[in-house]
Amino acid sequence: MTLVMGIVNVTPDSFSDGGRYADADAAIAHGLSLLAAGADILDVGGESTRPGSERVASAVERARVLPVVAALAETGAVVSIDTMNADTAAAAVAAGARIVNDVSGGLADDGMLAAVAAAGVDFAIGHWRGHATDMYAGAVYDDLVADVVTELGARVAAAEEAGIRRERLIVDPGLGFAKRGEQNWTVLGHLPQLAALDLRVLVGASRKGFLAAALPEPEADERRRDLATAVTSVLAAQAGAWAVRVHDVAATRDALAVAAAWQNGAAA
Ligand code: PMM
Numbered sequence: 001m002t003l004v005m006g007i008v009n010v011t012p013d014s015f016s017d018g019g020r021y022a023d024a025d026a027a028i029a030h031g032l033s034l035l036a037a038g039a040d041i042l043d044v045g046g047e048s049t050r051p052g053s054e055r056v057a058s059a060v061e062r063a064r065v066l067p068v069v070a071a072l073a074e075t076g077a078v079v080s081i082d083t084m085n086a087d088t089a090a091a092a093v094a095a096g097a098r099i100v101n102d103v104s105g106g107l108a109d110d111g112m113l114a115a116v117a118a119a120g121v122d123f124a125i126g127h128w129r130g131h132a133t134d135m136y137a138g139a140v141y142d143d144l145v146a147d148v149v150t151e152l153g154a155r156v157a158a159a160e161e162a163g164i165r166r167e168r169l170i171v172d173p174g175l176g177f178a179k180r181g182e183q184n185w186t187v188l189g190h191l192p193q194l195a196a197l198d199l200r201v202l203v204g205a206s207r208k209g210f211l212a213a214a215l216p217e218p219e220a221d222e223r224r225r226d227l228a229t230a231v232t233s234v235l236a237a238q239a240g241a242w243a244v245r246v247h248d249v250a251a252t253r254d255a256l257a258v259a260a261a262w263q264n265g266a267a268a
Pocket residue numbers: 007009014015016048049050082101102103124126172174175202203204205206207245
């Protein structure tokens with residue numbers, strides 16, 4: 001069954017939770033509640049990548065995330081660290097993280113691939129063409145799906161060359177990263193083409209603007225965005241996704257359980 005990665009943002013400026021979990025204790029409590037809701041992985045991040053966001057100094061990022069990573073890993077949870085900084089990745093692994101999730105696939109920090117190779121953990125490679133300060137400058141493609149697959153393939157090759165074992169690699173189409181609204185739907189509609197890379201595929205659609213734009217009322221509140229996310233989780237699972245990265249773990253777990261009952265002809 002497709003795994004559920006629950007999002008634990010430790011950022012005062014995240015668009016999706018309004019910075020409610022800015023404080024470490026609240027973020028830890030939120031992570032524990034996502035575990036109770038059935039999260040298989042907790043993805044802890046301290047730098048917002050929302051379009052237009054400014055970069056955060058990596059020392060500030062580390063101060064935000066390390067206590068949260070340590071406390072959640074201590075419970076035995078599988079923790080991933082959502083960072084573009086090699087220093088933060090290495091420190092988070094030392095604090096117990098078992099996956100490095102880099103939306104830039106190692107492009108933002110020259111030291112990232114070597115840091116992950118040395119850490120000996122899994123590495124999620126996002127498709128990325130530039131920082132959030134200029135998110136849509138790169139949203140021009142010759143052939144969108146083919147370009148995404150080729151560019152991810154190049155990062156996979158670079159990661160292997162740096163000494164990260166292939167079975168440790170995960171690829172992510174990077175929804176919203178250098179992709180305008182409808183381009184995200186094109187990528188999702190061709191998700192099986194990512195399978196050609198023969199690696200685990202991670203999908204992060206949760207609460208993103210392109211998803212809300214598909215609703216009859218695009219200004220839909222958070223609850224409706226979470227319902228839309230849960231539907232997307234099922235479709236991503238059917239397209240072969242290894243894991244989905246979501247804010248509302250309970251909604252996605254419910255949706256995946258119903259889809260599994262349909263497929264198996266029986267409730268689990
Ligand atoms: N999106 C965001 C942050 N981290 N990580 C992966 N692997 N894939 C994504 O699509 C992704 C990510 C931005 O969303 P958020 O601000 O809601 O966390």
